[in-house]
Amino acid sequence: MNSLLARVLAAFRKKDLDREFQDELAAHVELLTAENRRAGMPEDEARRAALVKIGGLEAARELQREARGLPTFDSILQDLRYTFRTLRKDAGFTTFAILIVGLGIGASSTIFSVVNTLLLRPLPFRDPARLVWIANSGEEGLSGQTTQVRYMVDLQEHSKSFSGVGGYMAFYGVGDNKLTSDGPPERLSGVQVSRNFFSLLGVQPFLGRSFTAEECKWGGPQVTLMSYGLWQRRFASNANIVGSKLLINDKPVTVVGVMPASFDFGAVFAPGTQIDLYSPFPLSKETDAWGNTMAMIGRLSPGASLATARAETSILGALATKADKNGNGFEPRLRLLSEHVSGRIRPALLVLACAVGVVMLIVCANLSNLLLARTATRQKEIAIRAALGAGRGRLVRQMLTESIVLSLCGGALGLMLAFFGTSSLAHLQTLSIPLLENVHVDITALAFTFLAAVLTGLVFGLVPALHVPGISLHDSLKETGRGSSEGKSRTWIRKALVISEVAFACVLLVGAGLLIRSFVRVMDVNLGFQPERAATLRIDPDSRYSTQAQQNTYYNEALRLVRDIPGVQSAGLTDALPLGRNRTWGAPAEGHNYTKENFPLAFPRIASDGYVHAMGIPLIAGRDFTARDTPESEPVIIVNQTMAAALWPGENALGKRIGAGGNQFRRVVGIVGDVRHLALEKNSGNEMYIPIRQTQDIQSVDLVVRSTLPLPALANAVRETLRPLDPNLPAQEFRPLETLVDKAVSPRRFTMILLAGFAAFALILASLGIYAVISYSVSQRTQEIGIRMALGASTGELQRGIVFQTMTLAGLGMLGGVAASWILARAIQSLLFGVTASDPFTFLLMLAVLTLVAAAAGYLPARRASRIDPVTALRSA
């Protein structure tokens, strides 16, 4: 240990120690010389003999240094110094190499950070691997996947596999809570949770306390826990907030605590939304009567596994369903919470991770190629070093040092890009991808970046480095020698590298092409409504309008005022904008008997007159609602085409009656077009519209306005107009309808843009690779071309020959690429929409793009070749 320390110290005092040894050695030589002189040798002979006896001064020094310091360390330093010198000399190459490695590594570590956050890192809860998402059996719609309170209580009481079962009320609405105290009015989003929800997740309030049993009773005291973000933003992190009262929806609510900054409900359970308030959800008869409401989470008890929990809950669910005919039924579907959270984005992320890997391979191939070209031009230098006694191992190490230094520099650049990339991703709040806000470059990502850089350097440096020992000393040192035999094998490798670059680029292009086509298809989907030139604003009636009559007056007044604004074409009210809420109600046709299996369900939307028109939903038959559809008039309903056909196949639905959401029958007065309300990719299913003036089952009221005015002008006009009606109208949230669509397609767009970016990068690299190889081969063949031109070959012939050579390479690459794409495209099937994985259009288009790019990359050197002056070319031989 001591000697190791001494060696390390010595390595840092190199200069001093060298000087000291110089003196010591000089004294030794002096003494030896004197001895030789005494033996009768002449002066110069005496000195020469002394040096021989020592074995050469340089060798003695080297031996001493070796014993003294860290020989490998020293020579690595030497390699590094040499590397920096050569790299500085070739600044163009260095810049280019660092740039492409940097871009590649930047992309890789950004994607890695996302993958790490979403797929690898555990959820930000205590022991998250034991948390299970308990869904109900329904396939479509949130109502189907949620569970009635009674079953949750049953599970809490009887399940042995879970140490706890809790949940939240899934049907909260964004902006359902209007805060009117402590500053300007503002709409906040709140979610109701079961009492044990936070303790189940292992999250403690940062300030204050969680809910008491009393507060979790029906009609208990109104309390709330607020998010850290809201506390900071609106209450300036006031530590005395606990115990104070807020005015929410005109009712006083006591703040009992603040959640920690690390707890972000939205990020995990509702990507793209911000939850500000948490309030207790009573597990009571009353909430049970609301039907399927709970999104459930369970914590596996010690010793229980997901499989045993599955088995147990399915039995418990079946028993409970059987025992109680009045319930909605419970058929539990269990999966790990982490899978539930990352589930939908998982395939896209895996595709991106693979894509970025392929990009890195292309980067490596490209740099390998460039380095090979460099070793070719550096043959003479390498030969000289070998002649001066550099060992082969040392030469190989030197080349590898160069490539690793390059890629580490690129890695540093990449790291900067990754910091930038992750922080801009984390701030994309409109993106509905879970946990995205938590994405940042952490220690794991740093380690990944470093490893990626070293590995990249090794991979792209290995082929050129292993080529070094093959360089023939003799040929290289000869004035005109070109090392022709090695030249061949090197050309072969370079061609193979280019072919593989083209193949990889082809795979990425096809993948990106398929995603782009899918995206275009999704955007082409007939939404059923026209988002252009329509905008929405929350205008829930406040507590002054408590009775139905008062509320109806409010609706009449609001609609009248807004419709009077010049430039407004139509206006309507609804409680459920498309691509937002998700629920289903029973909707049996009058006079039909249904079994439990085929009992008709429909997506209900409470709407006013003018809504259908303002949304641009076509009215197919019958009439729209009017202001005269009131509690006093006959209950009416509008259905979509799908529902009309499903409930009364082959009959006219108009005039028939439906028992929508209760026992009251409503007469069908209109049939409208289908609206994609769940997702752009999903068909509508049954939809029904219930007049807003005939129900009080409303949680929110959105005003939809279609107008020719620009958005800011419209927003101002509407706010001014409505002020007399509601002076507390929050200022924010006048949204164009297009943002709803944008948000719904955001994960798809995210994947598509990234993959397209990778593909473009790959295409550029591949074309550079082709260009480099072809122009190298042209410059190597300058004399040959000169001779052929002197012998009468035409420019056209020469160019054709070179372009043909290019196309052969590209063609081989594309052949491999198409074959690989054909297989790999199956893997992204789940991300596609409206195109098949073997979509011939995409394949042909991408091949055409590649061919064009390859032809261009080959044409430039070809043109240069055809301009070679035969005389100069031959003379330079």
Add this chain to the structure above:
Amino acid sequence: MPDDKLDLLQGTLDLMVLQTLDTMGSQHGYGIARRIEQVSGDLLILNQGTIYASLVRLQHGGWIAAEWGTSENNRRAKFYSITRSGRKKLARQAENWDRLSAVIGRFFQTAAKGAGE
């Protein structure tokens, strides 16, 4: 190179240097090299330059110490002397060496006898 000269066995040079410093006291590199050549009766091929690598090794191990002084011809020279732990190491190594050479010697004797029968 003459056949009757011996190559140094790996690691034996360090031992010889230690032994030399133990018997001669403080010495510079040249003195040590001279002494080793004399004792070996000029049978060893000693590349005098290699002495210094050995000296550095011993110094790092803390078995010898170095000090600048003045040589016979009035030049600045580095003088080395053995340390206490150096003496211990020397004793240990000498014993090892004795045992090893005894074993090797016995091995060759038996082998010679065996071959004679």
